Every structure is written in C-alpha cells, then in structure tokens.
Amino acid sequence: MATFTNQATLSYTGGSINSNIVTGEITETVTATKTAISAGYTPDGTVSYAVSIVNSGATDMTGITVTDDLGAYLVGDETVYPLAFVADSLLYFVDGVPAAAPTVTAGPPLTISGITVPALGNVMLIYEARVTEFAPLGEAGEITNTITVTGGCIVTPLTDSATISLLMAPRLSIAKSVSPAVLIGCDELTYTFVIQNAGSEAGADAGVVITDVFDPILRNLTVTLDGVTLPASAYTYDEATGLFTTVAGQITVPGATFEQNPDGSWMTTPGITVLTISGTIG
Numbered sequence: 001m002a003t004f005t006n007q008a009t010l011s012y013t014g015g016s017i018n019s020n021i022v023t024g025e026i027t028e029t030v031t032a033t034k035t036a037i038s039a040g041y042t043p044d045g046t047v048s049y050a051v052s053i054v055n056s057g058a059t060d061m062t063g064i065t066v067t068d069d070l071g072a073y074l075v076g077d078e079t080v081y082p083l084a085f086v087a088d089s090l091l092y093f094v095d096g097v098p099a100a101a102p103t104v105t106a107g108p109p110l111t112i113s114g115i116t117v118p119a120l121g122n123v124m125l126i127y128e129a130r131v132t133e134f135a136p137l138g139e140a141g142e143i144t145n146t147i148t149v150t151g152g153c154i155v156t157p158l159t160d161s162a163t164i165s166l167l168m169a170p171r172l173s174i175a176k177s178v179s180p181a182v183l184i185g186c187d188e189l190t191y192t193f194v195i196q197n198a199g200s201e202a203g204a205d206a207g208v209v210i211t212d213v214f215d216p217i218l219r220n221l222t223v224t225l226d227g228v229t230l231p232a233s234a235y236t237y238d239e240a241t242g243l244f245t246t247v248a249g250q251i252t253v254p255g256a257t258f259e260q261n262p263d264g265s266w267m268t269t270p271g272i273t274v275l276t277i278s279g280t281i282g
Contacts, residue, residue: 003023029059031158040165066148173195199255208248216242218279
C-alpha cells in the first residue's frame with residue numbers, strides 16, 4: 001500500500017500561488033512471494049525455487065514480468081552470479097492447472113515475461129538453478145536470491161528474497177594405486193588408497209570404511225594410515241578369501257579449505273588421508 005501527494009501552482013501576471021496538497025493512496029492487488037524448495041546447496045548441485053503471484057483484484061493482471069537476480073553480488077566492480085537457470089526447467093501453473101510457459105530469458109539475470117494472473121486467481125512458477133563456481137563456500141556460505149515483479153498495473157515493483165545455506169557434509173572420493181605394477185612370487189606388494197574430502201571433516205561419527213578383496217591374496221600385512229602403523233584391531237582380514245575391511249571410525253578425513261579467487265570464483269583444497277596396505281604374495 002503506497003500513498004502519494006500532489007500540489008499545483010497557479011501563475012499569473014504579478015505572482016503565483018500554490019494549491020492545497022492532496023493525498024491519495026494506492027492499494028496493490030498483486031502480491032508475490034519467493035520460496036526456496038531446496039533445504040540448501042552443494043557445490044555443482046542444483047536448487048529449486050517457487051514463485052507465487054496472487055491477484056486479489058477483480059481484473060486480470062496482464063504483462064507481468066518476474067526478474068530473478070540469481071543471487072548476484074559484487075566482487076570489486078564486477079557482478080557475479082552464484083546461480084544459473086537450468087534450461088527447460090520452468091513449470092507454470094495458473095490457478096493450480098499446468099499451462100504453457102511464458103517467455104524465459106536465462107540471463108543472468110533471469111527474466112520470465114508475458115505472465116497473466118487472472119482476477120481473484122494465482123500463478124505459480126517453479127524452476128531450477130545450477131550452483132556455479134561463484135557460490136560461497138565454507139561454514140558461512142549462503143546465497144540470497146531476490147525476485148522483482150513488475151508490469152500489470154503494479155505501481156511499486158514487488159520484491160521478495162529467499163536465502164539458502166551451504167550444506168556442510170563430507171564429500172569423499174577415493175583413488176587406488178599399486179606398486180610395483182610388475183612383480184614375482186614372494187615379492188612385497190603395496191596398495192595405496194588416497195581419500196580426498198571436498199566437504200566438512202569426516203570424523204569417527206562418519207563411519208568411513210574401506211573394503212577390498214585382494215587377488216592375489218596378501219600375507220603378513222602392514223597397514224598404515226598417514227604413515228602411522230594401524231594395530232590389527234583397526235581392521236579385519238581373512239587370508240583365506242583376501243577380504244580386507246577397516247573398522248568403522250578408524251579412518252577420519254580432514255575437511256577441505258576454501259578460498260575465493262580475485263575473479264569471485266571459489267577454490268576448494270580437499271582434505272587428504274592416505275591408507276597403505278603392504279603384504280607378500282604366494
């Protein structure tokens with residue numbers, strides 16, 4: 001609801017005079033809300049949003065445009081966008097019924113134009129956005145996403161925002177290597193497992209377990225974690241089948257560190273833990 005004032009001036013030979021000030025009020029019949037459907041975001045993931053536009057008036061509102069800033073923020077003098085619209089992801093409902101989508105320009109920013117909200121009715125827009133390299137990382141990571149709704153006799157642009165936070169959790173990967181690649185019977189063979197973590201710390205409560213079946217079967221095992229020899233109680237090994245399994249909670253992996261580059265993109269340095277298993281064959 002907005003108020004306005006207006007005053008006229010009467011000019012004539014010999015002087016001028018102001019009129020009284022009149023005051024009026026504009027009552028908007030259109031409201032808009034934006035909701036994050038996703039609980040949070042992960043690097044390189046996608047998030048979903050819903051935009052609801054309600055018309056409480058007795059006249060259809062035509063020519064409405066929704067502009068989504070895709071979380072834009074400044075890095076120096078440059079605007080960067082932590083979100084990017086996912087093509088063909090828009091779902092469009094008029095009074096709860098699926099309808100042909102209006103015109104979409106991916107941007108950034110994203111614009112959805114040609115919307116008509118029926119009298120005493122509503123429109124719902126649901127769409128996805130991809131998380132880009134400009135999405136903030138780390139414990140304080142969050143994206144605030146704002147829409148602006150214009151047109152359709154809306155006097156003052158309508159805005160609404162939704163904020164989502166980075167979902168902090170371990171993000172593990174593992175790579176295995178063998179040395180030597182060529183050996184003969186009774187030689188010692190070493191398997192090296194490099195575990196990388198692009199997320200938060202994987203502590204004992206993460207229950208990290210490595211399972212492998214050695215073929216050929218290894219004997220006289222030596223197992224180290226980051227260079228420290230593990231006791232036999234930290235793993236199980238069946239020399240009859242070659243099945244090796246670490247005990248849950250024995251392996252922890254430090255969390256990643258995050259740094260923002262001068263161009264606004266974010267760099268992840270994974271935490272690393274190395275498990276080595278050596279034994280003889282034959």
